[in-house]
Amino acid sequence: MKYIDEFNDPELARRLLDEIHADATRPWALMEVCGGQTHSIIRHGIDQLLPEHVELIHGPGCPVCVTPLDVIDQALEIASRPGVIFCSFGDMLRVPGTDRDLFRVKGEGGDVRVVYSPLDALELARRNPDREVVFFAIGFETTAPANAMAVHQARRLGLTNFSLLVSHVRVPPAIEAIMTAPSCRVQGFLAAGHVCSVMGMAEYPALAERFRVPLVVTGFEPLDILEGIRRAVRQLERGEHRVENAYARAVREDGNPAAVRMIEEVFEVTDRNWRGIGPIPQSGWQLNEAFRAYDAVHRFDVTGIRTEEPAECRAGEVLQGLIKPTECAAFGTTCTPRTPLGATMVSSEGACAAYYLYRRMNAPAAHATGAAREEMNPVA
Amino acid sequence: MCLAVPGKVVSIDDSADPLTGLIDFGGVQKQACLSYVPDVRVGEYVIVHVGFALQRLDEESALASLRLFEELGLLEEEFGDAWEQASRDAGVAAVTEEPRESEAR
Numbered sequence: 001m002k003y004i005d006e007f008n009d010p011e012l013a014r015r016l017l018d019e020i021h022a023d024a025t026r027p028w029a030l031m032e033v034c035g036g037q038t039h040s041i042i043r044h045g046i047d048q049l050l051p052e053h054v055e056l057i058h059g060p061g062c063p064v065c066v067t068p069l070d071v072i073d074q075a076l077e078i079a080s081r082p083g084v085i086f087c088s089f090g091d092m093l094r095v096p097g098t099d100r101d102l103f104r105v106k107g108e109g110g111d112v113r114v115v116y117s118p119l120d121a122l123e124l125a126r127r128n129p130d131r132e133v134v135f136f137a138i139g140f141e142t143t144a145p146a147n148a149m150a151v152h153q154a155r156r157l158g159l160t161n162f163s164l165l166v167s168h169v170r171v172p173p174a175i176e177a178i179m180t181a182p183s184c185r186v187q188g189f190l191a192a193g194h195v196c197s198v199m200g201m202a203e204y205p206a207l208a209e210r211f212r213v214p215l216v217v218t219g220f221e222p223l224d225i226l227e228g229i230r231r232a233v234r235q236l237e238r239g240e241h242r243v244e245n246a247y248a249r250a251v252r253e254d255g256n257p258a259a260v261r262m263i264e265e266v267f268e269v270t271d272r273n274w275r276g277i278g279p280i281p282q283s284g285w286q287l288n289e290a291f292r293a294y295d296a297v298h299r300f301d302v303t304g305i306r307t308e309e310p311a312e313c314r315a316g317e318v319l320q321g322l323i324k325p326t327e328c329a330a331f332g333t334t335c336t337p338r339t340p341l342g343a344t345m346v347s348s349e350g351a352c353a354a355y356y357l358y359r360r361m362n363a364p365a366a367h368a369t370g371a372a373r374e375e376m377n378p379v380a
Numbered sequence: 381m382c383l384a385v386p387g388k389v390v391s392i393d394d395s396a397d398p399l400t401g402l403i404d405f406g407g408v409q410k411q412a413c414l415s416y417v418p419d420v421r422v423g424e425y426v427i428v429h430v431g432f433a434l435q436r437l438d439e440e441s442a443l444a445s446l447r448l449f450e451e452l453g454l455l456e457e458e459f460g461d462a463w464e465q466a467s468r469d470a471g472v473a474a475v476t477e478e479p480r481e482s483e484a485r
Contacts, residue, residue: 008447008448089430093463103470114462118430118431119431146431198434256416256435346469
């Protein structure tokens with residue numbers, strides 16, 4: 001219980017843990033969908049505070065990690081072209097493509113910019129009418145309203161030198177894919193809170209019913225996660241499978257309707273490849289017909305790029321919850337944050353990076369962090 | 381990037397399109413789009429993700445979250461210099477700086 005003092009309300013944390021310990025009479029396997037939750041769990045040692053027979057399986061909810069390799073290579077190709085300003089969120093800089101990353105493209109002379117918001121990329125396009133400004137629009141439902149607004153504004157302002165390289169993914173089809181995989185062990189989900197802040201909860205009851213799993217909408221802070229686990233375990237012990245909202249302070253039943261309307265105005269549902277996992281039907285968004293002129297894939301004609309992942313990297317199994325990062329032979333040896341084989345070792349939300357930062361060599365998490373941080377900037 | 385950070389609405393620019401406001405994240409101030417929470421008022425708290433306010437939040441939980449984020453270094457990660465961090469991770473000298481686009485606005 002040594003990490004419990006780091007919780008912002010240790011008393012409440014202890015009470016939630018006591019309830020989980022009292023409730024859990026059988027082995028249960030829960031999946032936290034979101035990479036931000038994974039990081040919080042490993043950082044605070046939440047998995048080690050739970051009863052031994054309550055397992056947390058880390059899910060695929062890290063947008064940086066699941067952006068497919070061929071899209072990364074498309075980004076690298078576009079960013080290398082003269083006349084292009086390529087804008088990205090900071091956490092994509094070191095995601096490995098087939099033979100380099102955006103960080104290296106910049107070193108080789110590409111004009112790669114880090115933006116905080118997609119509207120910053122739009123502003124760059126307005127100020128540089130003689131350049132093509134491309135924004136790398138990745139993310140789950142949480143990020144889609146921002147990216148949709150950027151392209152919507154571009155059209156309104158008549159900016160023709162702005163485009164999006166879109167690799168948007170959606171959570172509910174991923175849950176379906178996980179539950180229908182033959183090797184699935186997941187019995188309940190902590191659903192990603194901020195995804196539901198945007199989308200609401202309407203898509204989840206059908207999944208809970210079909211797969212007979214509790215789905216508890218959960219926040220990102222340690223106490224939120226404990227509360228999500230407590231509710232999921234309680235449902236499982238009672239043989240229930242309902243959708244519950246354990247993050248009501250930020251999630252309304254209907255989400256944010258204005259944001260959803262903007263997503264629907266700009267995007268349409270499409271099949272998507274997930275890095276390390278493969279194709280999942282209807283699991284993404286692409287620009288719809290009305291906004292297709294802003295699609296960088298067509299503007300720069302990079303549709304022909306096909307790639308293969310390094311065989312040594314088992315990120316796909318990690319993302320599906322089939323193995324823990326430490327079960328991969330490359331973990332911490334050939335694959336480190338400095339020389340990542342897969343995106344899960346790079347992103348602040350990647351499970352491999354979280355384990356490298358806090359669990360390397362089975363050192364106690366609290367002591368491992370200092371050493372690891374010298375090599376890798378603290379990410380959570 | 382999936383982080384959504386609570387912040388206090390300091391001011392609102394009604395003339396901006398899309399609707400924009402200045403948000404204070406425990407001392408760091410940034411502009412954010414308020415189009416998705418159009419009825420928000422100065423002094424209220426919102427959750428902001430990549431420059432967009434997504435929902436309102438009550439003051440007590442917003443302040444508790446901000447304290448935690450500060451302690452965990454998450455604010456530095458969200459608003460710090462991504463090139464500097466990438467350079468450190470890659471183990472190379474810092475890449476020549478461009479001004480952060482959000483700061484140039």
